[in-house]
Amino acid sequence: MMATMEGPRKGFIFSFDAVFAILIAFFLILLIYNNILKEPALPPVQLQRQGMDVLAVLENLNRFYSPGTTFAETSDSYCMRLEVYNGTSSVLDATFVKAGCPSADSDERMVWRATTFGNRFKTAKLAIWVKR
Amino acid sequence: MTNEKSRRGIILSLVVVLMFTLLIKYATDVQAAKISTNSAVSRLFAAEKLGYYLDDIGTDMRTVVSVNIPANSTTMVFVENLTINKSSFFSNYSRFISNYSNNTNANISFNTTNPFQLVMSNGIVYQTNYSNRQIKIFNSTGGSNTSVTEYRVDIRSNTTRVFVFYPTFVASGTRMVVNYTDPFPFRSFVASGYVNPAVGNVLDIGYTGGRDVYVVVGLIDGKNNSFMLNQSGIDAFPYVTITVNRSSKDTVSAFYNASLNISMPGTNFSGMPPAN
Numbered sequence: 001m002m003a004t005m006e007g008p009r010k011g012f013i014f015s016f017d018a019v020f021a022i023l024i025a026f027f028l029i030l031l032i033y034n035n036i037l038k039e040p041a042l043p044p045v046q047l048q049r050q051g052m053d054v055l056a057v058l059e060n061l062n063r064f065y066s067p068g069t070t071f072a073e074t075s076d077s078y079c080m081r082l083e084v085y086n087g088t089s090s091v092l093d094a095t096f097v098k099a100g101c102p103s104a105d106s107d108e109r110m111v112w113r114a115t116t117f118g119n120r121f122k123t124a125k126l127a128i129w130v131k132r
Numbered sequence: 133m134t135n136e137k138s139r140r141g142i143i144l145s146l147v148v149v150l151m152f153t154l155l156i157k158y159a160t161d162v163q164a165a166k167i168s169t170n171s172a173v174s175r176l177f178a179a180e181k182l183g184y185y186l187d188d189i190g191t192d193m194r195t196v197v198s199v200n201i202p203a204n205s206t207t208m209v210f211v212e213n214l215t216i217n218k219s220s221f222f223s224n225y226s227r228f229i230s231n232y233s234n235n236t237n238a239n240i241s242f243n244t245t246n247p248f249q250l251v252m253s254n255g256i257v258y259q260t261n262y263s264n265r266q267i268k269i270f271n272s273t274g275g276s277n278t279s280v281t282e283y284r285v286d287i288r289s290n291t292t293r294v295f296v297f298y299p300t301f302v303a304s305g306t307r308m309v310v311n312y313t314d315p316f317p318f319r320s321f322v323a324s325g326y327v328n329p330a331v332g333n334v335l336d337i338g339y340t341g342g343r344d345v346y347v348v349v350g351l352i353d354g355k356n357n358s359f360m361l362n363q364s365g366i367d368a369f370p371y372v373t374i375t376v377n378r379s380s381k382d383t384v385s386a387f388y389n390a391s392l393n394i395s396m397p398g399t400n401f402s403g404m405p406p407a408n
Contacts, residue, residue: 020148027155045174048177052184059191114232
């Protein structure tokens with residue numbers, strides 16, 4: 001009688017132990033994957049930093065209306081779109097998209113730069129995102 | 133036997149609890165480190181953005197007047213764009229920057245006064261007055277510009293001159309060089325020689341209708357060894373390049389005497405935008 005009761009209880013404890021071990025293993029794998037193995041996402045500030053550099057280069061080389069060469073010199077993993085406005089108005093003067101990139105992305109970050117052409121003022125807006 | 137099993141069970145439970153505690157501690161530490169790193173990066177990025185806005189505005193100012201001071205050099209080269217109407221430029225630019233700051237996550241205000249100045253860390257000031265079209269270079273401390281050994285001005289005129297009067301050159305003093313290019317090549321000239329820095333030495337380039345361009349080196353407004361370029365009744369050249377040579381090699385910083393205020397989350401700036 002004792003032996004028949006002992007059998008199912010042991011089985012239950014072993015099953016419970018196994019489930020518990022699997023849970024711990026799963027939790028460990030998840031933790032390791034999240035913190036060590038998973039490639040970290042590029043922080044938004046890094047994107048903005050790249051965008052600021054690109055705009056500074058474009059202004060110093062006077063390439064706001066021909067940014068293709070500068071775009072081509074950036075990393076292949078970045079996509080960008082440059083919009084040049086008259087003054088700070090919403091009147092769009094010109095738009096350029098980096099070759100091989102879509103024209104927009106839901107995760108794009110914006111960077112701005114003011115510039116002058118003699119007595120005329122322009123605002124450059126660069127949208128930058130990681131290529132998918 | 134039963135006691136032995138219970139003890140094993142308790143030890144096993146303790147080991148599991150200990151493992152879980154360590155895992156939870158590790159996870160919370162990693163999370164805290166991530167938050168701390170992100171916060172530090174954000175603070176540093178605010179400083180970077182401030183530098184970016186200073187560079188942005190400084191680059192725009194350089195289209196009006198710029199100075200090139202190579203590190204550890206005796207030379208300073210000023211280039212001014214005289215085609216820009218500075219009065220309307222600065223007034224519009226101030227409004228433009230105010231509107232521009234609405235696009236960014238920063239409050240930026242920018243104001244200038246006439247005369248507009250480039251202020252050097254060694255006391256030398258480049259001043260352009262857009263009411264009377266006078267350019268002056270002098271020592272801001274009020275004393276003589278003793279460190280300046282040579283003023284050289286390069287003028288490419290778009291109007292043919294009628295005459296030129298040279299100053300009295302002497303054996304030693306401050307070297308004055310005027311490299312004048314006329315539309316009529318025969319009337320181009322290079323005047324160079326030493327002048328007494330304690331008196332006003334005037335080189336007068338005359339045009340028809342009583343219009344003149346004056347280049348003065350020496351005593352100006354009570355300051356010895358200063359420089360002045362004055363266009364009287366004429367806009368004879370769109371750009372001017374003035375090279376100043378000094379006796380000492382040092383690293384000089386330059387600033388525009390504009391009032392610039394930048395305020396954004398994490399950092400603020402109030403002062404003059406850098407010119408080099």
